[in-house]
Amino acid sequence: MEAQTGISNHHDAWQMVLGQLNAEMSRxxxxxxxxxxxxxxxxGNPDKFRLAVKNDMNKRLINSRLNSRISRLLSGLYKRDIExxxxxxxxxxxxxxxxxxxxxxxxxxxxxxxxxxPREKAKPQSSNQNRKEEDLPVTxxxxxxxxxxxxxxxxxxxxxxxxxxVTKYFLDHWLPLLGHSALIVVMTIRKVCYWNPxxxxxxxxxxxxxxxxxxxxxxxxxxxxxxxxxDLIKRYFIRYNVRRVMTPNGIRTAGIRLQVRMDDPLTPExxxxxxxxxxxxxxxxxxxxxxxxxxx
Numbered sequence: 001m002e003a004q005t006g007i008s009n010h011h012d013a014w015q016m017v018l019g020q021l022n023a024e025m026s027r028x029x030x031x032x033x034x035x036x037x038x039x040x041x042x043x044g045n046p047d048k049f050r051l052a053v054k055n056d057m058n059k060r061l062i063n064s065r066l067n068s069r070i071s072r073l074l075s076g077l078y079k080r081d082i083e084x085x086x087x088x089x090x091x092x093x094x095x096x097x098x099x100x101x102x103x104x105x106x107x108x109x110x111x112x113x114x115x116x117x118p119r120e121k122a123k124p125q126s127s128n129q130n131r132k133e134e135d136l137p138v139t140x141x142x143x144x145x146x147x148x149x150x151x152x153x154x155x156x157x158x159x160x161x162x163x164x165x166v167t168k169y170f171l172d173h174w175l176p177l178l179g180h181s182a183l184i185v186v187m188t189i190r191k192v193c194y195w196n197p198x199x200x201x202x203x204x205x206x207x208x209x210x211x212x213x214x215x216x217x218x219x220x221x222x223x224x225x226x227x228x229x230x231d232l233i234k235r236y237f238i239r240y241n242v243r244r245v246m247t248p249n250g251i252r253t254a255g256i257r258l259q260v261r262m263d264d265p266l267t268p269e270x271x272x273x274x275x276x277x278x279x280x281x282x283x284x285x286x287x288x289x290x291x292x293x294x295x296x
Contacts, residue, residue: 007077010041010049017073021066032193032203033061038089049074049082052089054162057192057216059086061208164191170264177267178237181219182227186237186260188217195262205284207257210242236265236278239287259283 007013022030036058040050051070053059062070067084074082164187175183194203214224227233228240240258261282271277281288 010039013049013074013077014039016077017070020073021069024069028203028205029207032206033058034066037062040087040089047081047083048085050085050087052087054088055192056088059088060212062086167264173267173270174264177232178230181217181223182230182233182237184217184219185213185224185227186233188213189238189258189260190262193260193262197263202262204262205257205259207255210256213256213258236282237261239283241287259287 007016018034021034025034036054038052040052042048043050049071051062053062063086067086071082071084074084166187170183178186189206192206194201196202210221210224214221217224219227228238238258238260240256242256265278265282266274266276
């Protein structure tokens with residue numbers, strides 16, 4: 001069927017979709033939400049194209065904001081109506097740290113994954129060939145430890161390879177100043193963002209709905225608004241812009257765009273004691289003014 005449309009496999013189709021979405025979306029939103037998506041193809045159903053994401057928030061955002069657009073693009077490419085199904089895939093369980101791709105995908109039998117080096121088949125180890133733990137790569141040692149601690153079935157649910165780092169300094173010094181609600185809001189936003197302190201790569205801006213963020217943080221919308229207006233939060237951790245639109249039924253919130261600080265600053269007290277002061281702003285110019293924007 002792909003031969004009739006000029007598309008050899010679902011990876012080619014997805015690359016075409018990515019090219020269109022990249023042209024339509026902001027660079028930050030594209031890298032944060034679209035780039036990590038893994039196309040899984042049809043899995044025997046020629047009318048349902050599956051996409052894999054790494055957590056429930058990504059799934060909800062793709063379904064609410066991009067599902068229909070991706071469906072239209074794929075339908076145009078394949079010249080038939082294509083439904084898009086988004087699933088949460090756990091890369092820990094398959095032992096490779098990658099997404100599983102269905103082996104019996106009839107739509108993609110001719111596709112061969114490109115690899116820099118062919119993978120060697122694992123050789124069975126005899127009793128005198130056991131490798132010492134210190135000889136294993138760091139990632140392999142970590143998986144071995146996690147599998148021993150959780151077991152593969154429990155790991156499928158717990159996903160112990162996925163965690164959120166919190167410094168002891170944050171808990172000891174910032175929590176008493178901010179309170180528990182502010183703590184969970186900061187951590188909830190950091191959870192869906194990305195920062196690599198070794199390479200400097202950072203994706204710490206994202207757009208969502210006020211109600212959706214409150215639900216993820218397990219707090220009320222009223223509490224969330226109070227947190228976002230907290231002076232310490234605004235100065236050191238979270239900046240935001242709210243967009244509202246005029247409808248026949250009045251003004252309504254169209255979305256909230258946030259930027260979160262991924263590292264922990266010193267508290268004002270510790271800045272005074274150490275003489276190390278926050279120099280300048282950590283956030284982007286678009287968040288300099290937190291006034292609400294109205295599209296009338």
